[in-house]
Amino acid sequence: MPPTMPLSRSLLLLTFLSRRSFSSSPTRTLPVIKGNNYVSGTIYKTRALVQAQKALTDYLHSTRGLPFIFADQIAANSLFSLSNLIRKIHFSAFTFSDAFQTLLRYHPINEFEFFLESIGINHDEVPFFLPKNKFFFSEDSNVLDASLALIQYGFPWNKLGVLYKEEVSIFSLSANELTERLNGFKEWFGFDNNLCVVGVCLAFPYLLSREGELGSDLDAVFGNLKRVFVDFDMRNCVEGNVDAWYEVCCKVRVLYDLDCEKGKVGELMCRRKELFLECPKEVLVRKVGYFGEFGFGKEALGLFLLHNPEILNLDIETRVISVLGLLKHFGMDTKELRCVSRKYPYVLGRNRMENLPGVMKALDLQEWCLDKIRSSNGQLLATYVIGCPDEDINKEFVDGLKSIDSSRFPNHTMNKLDFLKRIGFGENALTMKALNILCGSSSELQSRFDFLLSKGIVHSKLCLMIKTRPKILSQHPERLEQKLNFWREELGSSLQNLYKFPAFLSFDLENRTKPRYYFYVWLRKTGLYTKKYAISCMLYPSEKQFIQRLFEIHPAAPKQYLERFSYIKVYLHNCEETSLT
Template sequence: MVCEKSNPICNPFSISFKIRCFCSIRLTHNLKFSCSCSTQSHSSFSGIPVSRTARTEAQDVLFEYLHSTRSLSITDAEYISKNSPNFLQNLLSKIDTEKDVTRSLNKYLMYNPINEFEPFFESLGLCPSELSSLLPRHLIFLSDDHVLLENFHVLCNYGIPRIKIGKMYKEAREIFIYEYGLLDSKLLAYEKLGLSKSTVIKLVSCCPSLLIGGVDNDFVNVLKNLRRLGIGNDRIGGYFSCRDSYNWKRILDTMDFLDKVGYREEQLCNLFKTNPLLVLEGSGKKVYVLFGRLLKLGIDMNEVYSLFVQNPQILSAKCEKNLLRSLDIFLYIGMGVEEIANIVSNHMELLCSCSLKGPKTVCKDLDIKKDSLCQIIRQDPMKFFSLASKSKVRSSKQIVSEDHSKKMEKTAFLLRLGYVENSDEMMRALKKFRGRGDQLQERFDCLVQAGLDYNSVSSLIKQAPMVLNQTKDVIEKKIDCLANCLGYPLAAVVPFPAYLCYDMERINHRFRMYVWLRDRGAAKPMLSLSTILACSDTRFVKYFVDVHPEGPAMWESIRNASSSS
């Protein structure tokens, strides 16, 4: 509410503005202000044109008011007056701009002190529509909130652009109430991690939550992983964008997921160099979307892991796009999920390599309908790739030839295991086993070299083909855990080959809990692997955790140790 001029002492500290947002308003000194709210021309308000001279005079009046009357520093007063166009627009709407603007505004401000937080926040990059929830209650003078100003100046002096501080205030208001010296120490703590000042500025600008509490452990672990991949401190800042916010825990989970899937450090390094946004943009969301699409097709999780391992290129931007487009095409023409899953499992390299035309284009070129195209794919997927591929650089015939060669290698391996050529059993096995023939042989030999005889391994593999869909390193870790954690002979896996298919986290958690109970006489020695691993989480807690008074605390400790390591 604006006081009547006839009663200037009426409620002198209250002022109500009609908020409008204007984008890309060019002010004097070539300063430009932008915001994302709805826009209208900056040359007029309420249908009344405002001259450039009037705007310039209004800036000068606001500067003098903030500096001379309200005692703000020259730098702060000048920046606020030059970068709060919407506030100035509303201020000008209170007077007759056809008369002496300077005199009229000075007189207006004499009787109507302004809420200084409004132009202040607008100058920091916030839209007027965002201000109502951010303005302090019962305060209108900036000098009354000296703690906010102190922390604001710490950020400015550190080098953070003022235009980005508004976002920081909106997302992490806590950092603006820190005691003297605390914010400085938090910024320096990130420099002590080996980051350059410019990198710290970029990181805290896009993710101000890093300055809340202590140094973010998830961020530190992401940093360690990047360094382990050979991405130095001077390059780390280049992988992050101030346009995005980051969930460090989810990024860390994504990196751990890729590690568990079997990506080697060299592959992860190449991934970050060629397509870092896949892991960082959306905090790893793209990886999980791709993983989820494959699971929705009914492909077993371990098979999906294997597909990622055998086809590390799947996470490149181009291959990811090609694969998802292929899946969309198959669904569009009416293929069933089982049929699609079969094609994905057996022709992943083709799906990643081929940039396909749209189904409508293919149908038009061949003069057929969707159901006919669907039938072609069912009968001969290779023919479809040849017809629908847009790529001429590397022909589909070359890819098909390589695909056929890999199939022959896999067939040779299965024949050595005792499968009958061209039998139904052989056809089913070709779909279940993932990887090249030499890779399957390497994993098979790994089990033999660990101490199992050839026939036992052959029998084990036929019962649980998924064992060979894991990398040699993963198989070796599970063998080592069996011997060194439980003290069991490798022969214990023969009656329960599924042991080699469980993930390492489940194995480690349950083995450690069982050994702890066994050492205290609360569990029988040499229990079968299936008894320890195959039961549900609820039954495991009932029979292996709650049976000892200290069991629940120990179980919680084991799980916490795993999550923090």
């Protein structure tokens, strides 16, 4: 008879074996759902998504009859839609897997929503592309047939959204039509694989959707692409994958979107093909946007980049400029520099080269700068270097930065500072002063700035107005629009006059501007006051000072103003003419 094991050792062994058995169980599921407790822990979230993906795959394949390849791809690539579906689970008597399957059984999903996210369309954009009055794939089988033809040809599943967003009509074509068109492109190129055709169609979706309607444009596009890929043997410079082909084709598309002359893009690209190959698409897009802000026309910008591809290597993100130093480098003489310093002190100091377009707009030198860049083929920008480490450093600005670092919300404040520098303000004391007054996030300030530009206010004048009255940008666009409408329609004044009196946009329209102006109009109508009274003289005085001025006009005027006009929200324009008593 074996000796008996001590009780404590027996308990330890049983505990170890039970833990080992539990941890190695291959069918482990989430605990019983109470409310929706998977949200409370990361471990629950991960396991919930895995189980939900499996359940959704089974549902789409077994219940809805989708081919397994579709069901698996949709379930694996629609995490946002799947997470939203999980949040609807509120059971207390089932495991998570059972609860999720029950949800699908009694609450069918919008299959197109999951499909669109899975093919690469951002979840926030999905609602804009959902087909109307369609819920199930059985209501539009062409979508799946077209998708199958495309992925069989070599299109990545998560790139189909590129085609869907730009040319949804592609997914109404039959599988035979798509395959025939794709093979026709392949034969036209003379390639022995599908990768290039896939890249071309992803970059130019309209070629695939309207093959028979393109005419000379189709010949021009394919002529350029054939020259790039075949005649100049660029296919040997590109890795053998779809993403690499797509990248190159996107660069060609960027230049095409600049309205470059058809037939010349391929030739010019291939003169310096190594630069275009080495330059990532995102960098090319940024450079196009950057130089476009200087005022290049679309076609002129395309040809400028094609003739001067070295400019693509220009570092605009990290390079620092001295505004006066760069102006001097561009050829401005001492007298002109003094004039700039006197007229635009808030632009002076340092800035980043990426903000140079905004700096030149703030100085009203955009055309001058564009001519310098164009005439030097971009070399003036490429050869500029800051004079010395201490050039144009402003001590008050540096002290302000230290205060921001120790403040409660440094990131928020730095984002606002980046906005000011982006529109042309430099690293100086005036910029810091404006920064401390501005209210709102960087995106809100940019939106308000763009709104005022859209109303016809010149960039340089707007910067001067902000320097004078930063509170202008602390208001919502709706309020700014009301004030601009009042300025133009009620006062009958122009933007040129607004530049002289920017403070108008910072005064309260309902409680200050309207009451005082309408009372002045009433005084003119009654003949009690015949002199012209500038709007600035009405608005600048405090309420006490304004009433004192009214008393000087007529002893009873303050009483009429306080009873009839002061602090009113809406004033009836057709007020009756009455006499003072």
